[in-house]
Amino acid sequence: MKYNKGFAPILILVIALGVLSVGGVAYFAGKSSAPKNEVNDNSNYFPPVDQNYNPPTTNNNTSVTSNTNSNVTPPVIAKPSITIISPNGGEKFVPGDILSVSYTTSNIPKGTSCDSAMVGKYNGINVGQEMNGFVVSISGKQVVSTKILDGTLPANYKVMIDCGSVKDQSDSDFTITAKNPISDLKTYANVQYGFEFKYPTNGYKFSAGNSNNTFAFGSSEFSAGVSKNVLTDDPEYLPHFRFVVLTPSKPIGELTTYVSSLMNNSHGSPDEYVSSQYVNINGTQWLKVKSQNDFMGSNPGDYNYFYYFNNKLYWMNLWGASSADLEKIPSTFKFLPIT
Structure with missing residues (x-):
């Protein structure tokens, strides 16, 4: 019959659509019945939390054991010094006398040059005399001598020694008196x-x-x-x-x-x-x-x-x-x- 020839494709399409509908229903039915803790690829999943769980504690203040011994005493560095022994106060001299200056040195480098002078005041004016200098050779007691010049004014004086980094002077005055009464x-x-x-x-x-x-x-x-x-x-x-x-x-x-x-x-x-x-x-x-x-x-x-x-x-x-x-x-x- 010639009219049945046009409905055959339509029937095939209807059957195919029916099959797809049955498959879709089955898919959704299966998805709704899956266990809730099962992970699917495109879901926002959050794992269950155990309310009694305590994570291990990390101590960030780990003490460091020092090997430094606090009882060790640092080395003592000896300081250089010079000390005038005499004249150191009370002595008396006259012009022309030999003034011998006795002194001690300690820890001053060998070869250090030292200057010495006799200084005082006369009528409020600074007076004095440059004395013989010396070069430090050894530590200990030493003597340097100078002649007191004729015409030196009568006054109270002190000896001063200057070795650059260290200095000293007489503790008290000594006296130079007039040579001729x-x-x-x-x-x-x-x-x-x-x-x-x-x-x-x-x-x-x-x-x-x-x-x-x-x-x-x-x-x-x-x-x-x-x-x-x-x-x-x-x-x-x-x-x-x-x-x-x-x-x-x-x-x-x-x-x-x-x-x-x-x-x-x-x-x-x-x-x-x-x-x-x-x-x-x-x-x-x-x-x-x-x-x-x-x-x-x-x-x-x-x-x-x-x-x-x-x-x-x-x-x-x-x-x-x-x-x-x-x-x-x-x-x-x-x-x-x-x-």
Whole structure:
């Protein structure tokens, strides 16, 4: 029959769709009946948790056993040192003496150079003398010696040693006294002007006589001087003592005013006025004037002494006195009794 020929493919399609439907139902039925703890590939699965489970504890603070022994004492490094044994206070010397400095060294490297000096103060001015240095050769007690120079000022001193990294000085002062006492000095007396004074002779030269020089303070009639007996082209630069009898350049009213005004305002004055005071020297009131000059400054013992009587001006000048012997002279000056 010709009409049945067109329905055959349709029937085949219907049967195929039926088979697919039955298979799909079976698939879903099987999936819904599977055990719940079974894992499938495309699911978000979370395993069951045991509420009584405690994970093992990890200790991150594991102690480290140290092999360091805290009772070990570090090595002691010996420090270098130098100690002056003598002079260390109370000793007495005079110029010309040999000053032997005794000292000990410890742990100072061999070959280290050391300097030494004698230091003190005289009338508030630092004074002293460089002494012989030395090179450290061995540890222990050693001695270095130096001659105290003639003319060293009388004062209290200490020895200082400087080895660079280590230093030391005397614990207390030792004393240097004048070499010649006043009684050992020679006396110069002048009958014409009625005065005398004592002066040193060892290492010094003396001169005296009439003079005709002009100074800021007046014209000289007489002068005497004591200075170091040293050959030099500039003897005026040497420490010296000078005594001059003057006729004042103008009448003197008040001595301090007269002297200070001439010192500060005249080119004829050797010194510049600093300060003054009256002092008693063997019964006579002298005006003692501290002074300085433009080219040398103020020196220990740089003083002028003035006394005015019967229109005569007596002038003692102690200039640049690095010598203790020269500084004794003014204290020995005195006017002689009129006979």
